[in-house]
Amino acid sequence: MKPLMLHGHERAITQIKYNREGDLLFSSAKDHSPNVWYSLNGERLGTFNGHSGAVWTLDIDWQTRFFMSGAADFTLRIWDCSTGTQLGNIVTRSSVRTCAFSYSGNMAVFTTDKAMGHPCEIFVVDTRNIDSSFSDNDPIMRIPISDSKVTSILWGALDETILTGHEDGTVKIWDLQSGKELAKAREHTNSVNDMQMNKDQSMFITASKDNTARLFDANNLMALKVYKTERPVNSAAISPILDHVVLGGGQEAMDVTTTSTRIGKFDSRFFHLVFEEEFGRVKGHFGPINSVAFHPDGKSYSSGGEDGYVRVHTFDQSYYEFNFDY
Amino acid sequence: MYGKFGTIINEFYPTDEKNVTKGFIFLEYKNPSDAVDAVNATNNYKLDKQHTFLVNHYSDFEKYSNIPDEWTVPEPQEYKDQGNLHYYLLDPDAYDQYCLICSGGSTVQIWQNAAPEPTVVEERPNWTETYVRWSPLGTYMATFHARGVALWGGPKFKQIMRFSHTGVQLIDFSPCERYLVTYSPDGPSDQRRVIIWDVRTGAEKRSFSLDGVSLWPVFRWSPDDKFFARIGQDVLSVYETPSFGLLDKRSIKIPGIRDFAWSPTDNILVYWVAEDKDVPARVCLLEIPSRQEVRANNLFNVADCKIHWQKSGDYLCVKVDRYSKVKKEKNDAKYSVSFCGMYYNFEIFHMREKLIPVDSVEIKEPIHAFAWEPVGSKFAIIHGDQHSINVSFYGVKQGQPPSLLKKFEKRQCNHLFWSPTGQFIVLAGLRSMHGSLEFIDTNEFVVMNAGEHYTASDVEWDPTGRYVVTGVSSWKQKVDNGFWLWSFQGKKLKKHNIDGFCQLMWRPRPPSLLSAKQQKEIKKNLKKYTPQFESKDRMRSTRASKELIEKRCQLMKTFEEYRQKNIQAWNEAKTRRLELRNNVDTDELESDTKNVEEEEIEFLVKEEHTVIEE
Numbered sequence: 024m025k026p027l028m029l030h031g032h033e034r035a036i037t038q039i040k041y042n043r044e045g046d047l048l049f050s051s052a053k054d055h056s057p058n059v060w061y062s063l064n065g066e067r068l069g070t071f072n073g074h075s076g077a078v079w080t081l082d083i084d085w086q087t088r089f090f091m092s093g094a095a096d097f098t099l100r101i102w103d104c105s106t107g108t109q110l111g112n113i114v115t116r117s118s119v120r121t122c123a124f125s126y127s128g129n130m131a132v133f134t135t136d137k138a139m140g141h142p143c144e145i146f147v148v149d150t151r152n153i154d155s156s157f158s159d160n161d162p163i164m165r166i167p168i169s170d171s172k173v174t175s176i177l178w179g180a181l182d183e184t185i186l187t188g189h190e191d192g193t194v195k196i197w198d199l200q201s202g203k204e205l206a207k208a209r210e211h212t213n214s215v216n217d218m219q220m221n222k223d224q225s226m227f228i229t230a231s232k233d234n235t236a237r238l239f240d241a242n243n244l245m246a247l248k249v250y251k252t253e254r255p256v257n258s259a260a261i262s263p264i265l266d267h268v269v270l271g272g273g274q275e276a277m278d279v280t281t282t283s284t285r286i287g288k289f290d291s292r293f294f295h296l297v298f299e300e301e302f303g304r305v306k307g308h309f310g311p312i313n314s315v316a317f318h319p320d321g322k323s324y325s326s327g328g329e330d331g332y333v334r335v336h337t338f339d340q341s342y343y344e345f346n347f348d349y
Numbered sequence: 350m351y352g353k354f355g356t357i358i359n360e361f362y363p364t365d366e367k368n369v370t371k372g373f374i375f376l377e378y379k380n381p382s383d384a385v386d387a388v389n390a391t392n393n394y395k396l397d398k399q400h401t402f403l404v405n406h407y408s409d410f411e412k413y414s415n416i417p418d419e420w421t422v423p424e425p426q427e428y429k430d431q432g433n434l435h436y437y438l439l440d441p442d443a444y445d446q447y448c449l450i451c452s453g454g455s456t457v458q459i460w461q462n463a464a465p466e467p468t469v470v471e472e473r474p475n476w477t478e479t480y481v482r483w484s485p486l487g488t489y490m491a492t493f494h495a496r497g498v499a500l501w502g503g504p505k506f507k508q509i510m511r512f513s514h515t516g517v518q519l520i521d522f523s524p525c526e527r528y529l530v531t532y533s534p535d536g537p538s539d540q541r542r543v544i545i546w547d548v549r550t551g552a553e554k555r556s557f558s559l560d561g562v563s564l565w566p567v568f569r570w571s572p573d574d575k576f577f578a579r580i581g582q583d584v585l586s587v588y589e590t591p592s593f594g595l596l597d598k599r600s601i602k603i604p605g606i607r608d609f610a611w612s613p614t615d616n617i618l619v620y621w622v623a624e625d626k627d628v629p630a631r632v633c634l635l636e637i638p639s640r641q642e643v644r645a646n647n648l649f650n651v652a653d654c655k656i657h658w659q660k661s662g663d664y665l666c667v668k669v670d671r672y673s674k675v676k677k678e679k680n681d682a683k684y685s686v687s688f689c690g691m692y693y694n695f696e697i698f699h700m701r702e703k704l705i706p707v708d709s710v711e712i713k714e715p716i717h718a719f720a721w722e723p724v725g726s727k728f729a730i731i732h733g734d735q736h737s738i739n740v741s742f743y744g745v746k747q748g749q750p751p752s753l754l755k756k757f758e759k760r761q762c763n764h765l766f767w768s769p770t771g772q773f774i775v776l777a778g779l780r781s782m783h784g785s786l787e788f789i790d791t792n793e794f795v796v797m798n799a800g801e802h803y804t805a806s807d808v809e810w811d812p813t814g815r816y817v818v819t820g821v822s823s824w825k826q827k828v829d830n831g832f833w834l835w836s837f838q839g840k841k842l843k844k845h846n847i848d849g850f851c852q853l854m855w856r857p858r859p860p861s862l863l864s865a866k867q868q869k870e871i872k873k874n875l876k877k878y879t880p881q882f883e884s885k886d887r888m889r890s891t892r893a894s895k896e897l898i899e900k901r902c903q904l905m906k907t908f909e910e911y912r913q914k915n916i917q918a919w920n921e922a923k924t925r926r927l928e929l930r931n932n933v934d935t936d937e938l939e940s941d942t943k944n945v946e947e948e949e950i951e952f953l954v955k956e957e958h959t960v961i962e963e
Contacts, residue, residue, distance in 0.1 A: 043935065044938060045938070085930060085935060125929075126926070126929050126930070127929035127930060128930075129929075180922070181922060181925050181926070181929065182929060223915065223916070223919045224919075225915035225918065225919060226915070234848075247908075247911070253829070253831070253846040253848075274828065296908075297901075297904050297905050297908045298901050298904055298905075319938060320938060347901060348894075348898055348901070349898055349901035349902045349905055
């Protein structure tokens with residue numbers, strides 16, 4: 024399959040996400056402006072200018088009205104999707120590491136890093152009306168995290184729970200009403216880099232620095248599957264139409280003393296969801312892959328890498344025809 | 350020394366008129382069993398060159414003076430069955446075992462190289478404290494501990510024997526596995542640095558206190574375990590077993606001796622003496638125990654020599670570094686000598702021919718590696734400078750000087766690995782050369798396959814010559830650790846990525862019990878045997894895929910059950926979802942029929958040019 028190469032960022036990509044309908048692809052990077060592209064042909068729609076630090080995280084509400092981004096400049100900003108104007112801004116006390124809109128779009132959750140005496144905290148805010156007073160509103164819920172900091176976050180089904188992935192590899196589920204920790208799973212042995220839900224929000228996949236990705240049940244954190252590689256996994260996604268998952272990763276630049284001099288050899292790997300067996304690799308990135316996402320219709324997927332490129336791949340016929348014997 | 354057997358209550362050193370000890374002492378132990386141990390362990394113990402301990406129980410004197418005139422049959426000692434130590438050779442499919450050290454050295458596993466997947470035979474964490482060694486014929490595995498060495502063997506890898514030598518760092522087995530040499534540089538003040546043990550009984554046979562070891566193994570064994578020797582300043586000391594004393598009670602004086610090596614099959618050793626002003630360097634073949642010089646070769650302008658025996662003992666090669674000019678520079682009242690214009694000679698000794706003729710092959714370029722074909726009569730060398738590395742193969746035949754068989758030019762390799770059965774060789778470019786591998790059949794000098802294992806640090810053939818393992822050890826680098834299994838033809842069979850992989854060592858096999866004639870018979874009738882093996886292989890692979898398919902079927906079934914529950918919950922929660930999104934149905938991309946807009950987009954599909962008029 025011939026990929027679309029989207030080159031709009033000068034620094035490493037940190038996260039990419041499709042909107043609910045899949046026609047737009049949003050990307051954030053360590054350069055301070057997230058971009059939005061048409062996923063059909065790769066044409067860039069625009070950039071969101073305003074941040075003054077590396078943008079770590081982004082999310083879009085289900086109606087594609089609002090775009091939210093959190094950055095290392097200690098702000099969480101909400102923008103209008105179609106025009107790119109900044110609507111609201113929350114100033115925090117340390118870098119915003121993760122953020123997510125709730126299923127209904129009425130609430131958003133974000134977390135801040137542990138830095139300079141401030142602990143890592145989970146904030147839940149009301150997003151029904153976004154205007155200049157947004158930053159002055161009190162958060163609905165504020166949960167300080169005393170142990171390992173949060174590296175990844177998801178809303179549970181029906182917005183009643185919040186799922187967090189931590190730097191020590193634990194995954195926790197929190198009750199929204201009470202702010203209490205409901206359950207904890209200690210399966211990974213190193214930092215959880217990314218978590219993504221499947222289409223019906225019953226399961227989610229975690230990507231970890233311990234070279235594995237794991238599939239969990241979203242309600243009780245039961246560990247379902249493990250996908251093993253030999254490189255740290257930075258991101259993982261579940262296909263909405265087939266029993267496939269894609270993993271993207273790679274050794275961090277500072278850990279490698281000798282790299283393969285063959286160019287373009289960082290690959291995204293496809294595993295079968297149930298059999299845990301790898302069946303394909305897509306090469307092409309010039310650096311570790313930091314974020315992967317399936318298009319909501321499952322017919323294509325994208326990957327963003329350390330090299331600053333976003334590659335959009337459309338699957339060809341052989342992908343659909345491939346089947347494991349069982 | 351005797352203190353370690355138990356507490357000594359009494360010591361009596363009888364002296365004569367001049368107050369010099371008569372040469373014997375009386376010792377009394379607290380426990381009679383300690384006295385028995387002391388006698389057993391030290392009787393006939395060689396204290397040094399001239400003195401041997403002869404130890405008896407005091408009660409023995411009574412016993413011997415009271416020998417009854419009738420002879421009673423001594424009771425047989427109970428036989429401790431150690432199990433079948435060679436069980437692994439009886440494997441019906443001839444799978445080899447290998448031991449794997451991983452997790453940075455803390456876990457040792459023994460695997461059997463079965464098809465299609467290798468199986469673990471034994472795994473023990475912290476089996477050893479540093480590393481592991483197989484004995485030369487593969488019977489035992491030795492592990493290292495702070496207090497000594499342990500030997501394991503048999504089908505369950507039970508502990509066969511234990512040798513206590515505190516702080517042991519290096520060991521060496523004798524070729525027939527009868528003796529074990531251990532070296533501990535920082536032992537307690539006992540001063541016993543090197544100890545030689547009997548493997549079967551675990552008894553200490555001899556110990557030496559050597560200050561510093563330049564090259565291990567210090568003691569080198571003759572192929573039948575009858576002799577062992579070491580080199581000293583201008584002297585070669587040869588010892589014999591089982592008495593462990595010096596052969597003929599004296600060392601052999603060889604002024605200027607630099608290095609020596611035993612033939613792998615005969616009791617002959619070769620040594621070389623460095624050049625001294627006008628006296629040329631010499632390479633000598635000495636027969637033991639007769640100490641007869643079987644052959645000697647004088648060489649001029651020698652800077653250094655390296656000894657390479659061929660594994661079947663048919664040929665010996667001495668690589669001689671020769672110079673054409675000597676530069677003597679004077680700095681600070683000392684002459685420093687440097688050699689210029691180096692060229693290299695290979696002196697090939699035909700060991701099996703009468704009077705051992707010697708042939709010479711000269712190469713003008715620097716040599717990087719040399720290796721004999723283990724079974725056969727070829728040798729390979731890597732030569733050339735950094736930019737143009739060549740590999741040359743020479744064949745040696747009885748009564749003829751070596752002839753150049755084939756030269757491969759401009760290869761990326763720095764190591765040669767012959768198959769233990771000969772004929773096949775792997776040219777490897779390890780470390781700096783990106784792990785490039787070439788598999789060559791030397792019967793036709795054809796490159797069967799070329800592959801690459803990036804950053805490979807080690808290459809090992811299995812003892813039968815069927816497989817090659819290339820590994821990236823975590824002792825050399827921390828990334829991408831693991832090993833790959835190749836067939837002898839260079840086909841990549843399997844990749845094992847193991848975090849913290851340190852080392853893989855194949856279990857050696859003892860030499861085949863079949864005579865050369867029988868082996869030839871089998872090779873001739875190979876066609877008869879191959880269909881048997883093929884059908885077995887085919888059955889095995891279908892069985893494997895059947896197992897795999899069953900496993901997958903099971904996984905899918907369990908998962909589908911789980912998934913059904915989720916789908917049910919999803920359906921039940923539909924109303925809640927609609928609530929959250931203002932009654933907009935977003936479950937499927939097309940489910941929201943109200944908010945859909947149809948847009949017609951035109952794409953340029955094809956351009957066609959038709960020329961209407963010329």
